[in-house]
Amino acid sequence: MKSASYSYQLQPAKIRSEFFRLLPISLFVVAFGAAFGLAAAQAGLTPLETLLMSGAVFAGASQFAAIDMWGPQVSTLPLLAVVFAINSRHLLMGASLYPMLKNVSPGKRYGLLLVLTDANWAVSAQEYQNGRHNLEVILGGGLVLWMAWVIGTLLGVYFGGLLQDPKSLGLDMVLGCFLLAMALGGKQSPRILVSWTVAAVASLAAWKWLPANMHVVVGALAGGVIGYFWLEKHADSEQVQEEATS
Amino acid sequence: MIETTSTGVLALIGLMTLVTLVTRFGGVFAMSFVRISPRIESFINTMASSVLIAIIMPLAFSGDAGAIAALSTTAAIMLATKKPLPSIAAGIIAAGLVRYFL
Incomplete structure (x- = not known):
């Protein structure tokens, strides 16, 4: 592993196309940014x-929570x-990308x-479930989401x-509906x-x-335990076939 | 306690950034010490889609009628068509309509 030849090549053209693919959802992120x-x-x-x-923080829910706790002294x-608890889902999201990121x-x-955040991760994770490897959406999608969040924040500060x-x-339901659509787009x-x-x-x-903000991690780990003990019987042979044909 | 003077605010933002960065990096860093067996792979895969479910469920249960309309519309159309954009758009419209009329 030391003299590593990393097998995953990020393609600039695909990064660009993923940037534009997440542009529509980013327009809604502008609205959240403005509210923030x-x-x-x-x-x-x-x-x-x-x-x-x-x-710098680029994590909306935790930023809103921080503002709630703001005062002359914090x-x-x-x-x-609170910031850690809300953002701890990133730990699991990152871990789930590891099979691709190790390459x-x-x-x-x-x-x-x-630039890992809910929306670009959800796309990448869904495609991974369907057998496609897409790290470009993390970068390209992440950049457009980051820009939208910062531009939205700017608009909110001055024209809020x-x-x-x-x-x-x-509009508050956009992200929820987006994440739900990603979940249901995978294999069932x-x-x-x-x-x-x-x-x-x-x-x-x-x-x-439980104390606030722990539900995502608890729910996700509980779901993961099912996967740990219940293996898909044909998953391996299917994957080998897919890799051979692609 | 940090006072929200300008240096204090900068310190708070710096600390928040650091904590968030730990969450972004930590999972991947920890995984680099784990051998990916089929069992771990299976854990990761079911956990990944469970993250989404775990975000959405409390959203649905704490939400108003508009939230429930949005999520169920998106779910129905997504299951029927497998097309994300129309499903999401229909969900948003459903929330708007329910909130307008109720």
Whole structure:
């Protein structure tokens, strides 16, 4: 592994096409960014600080939570604990990409992960379920999502007052619907359906009874346990065939 | 406690960035010490789609009628057509309509 020849070549043309493929969903991300910019301005952050947070942290839900805890003084450890809890899903998302990421150099691997977020990961994970390897969407899609988040933040900071209630237009459901469509676009086998049921029940139980923000990780791990003990019988031979034919 | 002076805010943003970066890098870093057996591969695959389910379920259960309309419309159309964009668009429209009329 030392004198590594990494088998996955990132294709610039595909990175570009994935950038444009996630452009439509990014337009909605602009709206969320604007809502964040407005909330941050109201909490007393300067425009520059708000932009810096969006550009560097690039994790919407945790940024909203941080703004909720903002004041003349901020208790650091509780804030960081909340940020970690909300973003801990990234740990699992990254891990799920490892079978592909191990085939690119460490520099590229961690570079790609800088722009890892729900939407581009969901596309890549769904394609992986269907036997296609797509890391380009992490980079190309991640860049367009990042730009949308920063531009949205900027708009919200300066023109937030003009925002119509995005909820009345159903815009708050865009990401949820997107993630659901990605989930249902994958293969459905009895094994997957059982793991989803377990994940659904576990996440709801965690959401109800465990400390806040743990439900995603709890539900996902519970679903994963099903996969650990229930192996798809023909998965291996199918994969070999696919690799031989592609 | 960090006071939200300009240096304080910068420090907070820096710390938030660091914590988020740990979550982005950590899973992949940990996996580099794990041998990918078929069992681990199977775990990863079911976990991946379970992440999505675990994000969506509480969203549906804590959501209003509009949220439920959006998610069920998207689910129905996605299962029938396997086309993401029309499914998502229909879900958004459903949420808008339900909220407008209810």
